[in-house]
Amino acid sequence: MPFGALAQTLDEDRVKELVLEAIRENPQIVIEAVEILQQREASAQAQLQAQTLTDQRMLLEQDPNAPVLGNPEGDVTVVEFFDYNCPYCRQAMPEVQGMLDADPNVRLVYREWPILGEGSVFAARAALASRNQGKYEEFHWAMMGMTGRAEEASVMRIANEVGLDIDQLLADMESPEVNAHLEESMRLSQALGFNGTPSFVIGEDLLPGFVEESVLLEVVQKTRDADQ
Structure with a gap:
């Protein structure tokens, strides 16, 4: 049974217990999740920086008030x-x-x-x-x-x-x-x-x-x- 369907048949407390059991058995899950989140944040930041350089180039380099x-x-x-x-x-x-x-x-x-x-x-x-x-x-x-x-x-x-x-x-x-x-x-x-x-x-x-x-x-x- 897919996890989503299984979760629907369980109450919230039981779902939390299963998640905690999975983490205890494989704590690497947490490290991998944090790494994925960091990679996504870094990618989003890099995209914003690149877009800013494109959109704000004239202001950065030619601002008459700088x-x-x-x-x-x-x-x-x-x-x-x-x-x-x-x-x-x-x-x-x-x-x-x-x-x-x-x-x-x-x-x-x-x-x-x-x-x-x-x-x-x-x-x-x-x-x-x-x-x-x-x-x-x-x-x-x-x-x-x-x-x-x-x-x-x-x-x-x-x-x-x-x-x-x-x-x-x-x-x-x-x-x-x-x-x-x-x-x-x-x-x-x-x-x-x-x-x-x-x-x-x-x-x-x-x-x-x-x-x-x-x-x-x-x-x-x-x-x-x-x-x-």
Whole structure:
């Protein structure tokens, strides 16, 4: 008799007993079921990521509301999601700088993604606001090179050091453009399945976590070759 038909003739408690007996006799069933579930979740996540890369490519690489460093006319775009309080982002800073120095045809798009507390949000808002004074790159590298946490006091100290107008900065931090950038970063990161910083997008490749300069350059060249 098929199990479904058998189950209909048994009460719920007896069905549970039979299932438990089967698991006790063959506990590998549970491991196999978990593996199947994980494989299905991974497959679904991969499909969502691929679809996001297809649907959101222009926004990821050409968003006019995202800072661009490196060569604005470069032939390969690297997108980095980061947080100023992320130690791995700070550790990756020289790797990213090395990539830009080694390959003059890289466009680096920054997505401010402050996920490590209020200090991170304040820092991200300040950095985005500094664009209105033409000092994003200088401010960004100074913030990434700081010691200690990025909090209001430390962010304002660095803002003074790089010559920002503090009154204008504070006003610009609440602008619609800043709000839109942060909201878009959160939406994109979730769709791409990122769960931490730094996270990189290069062509069809998603690179979560700390990445060495050599790997960044390798993926950049692979993307360049694929586009030719």
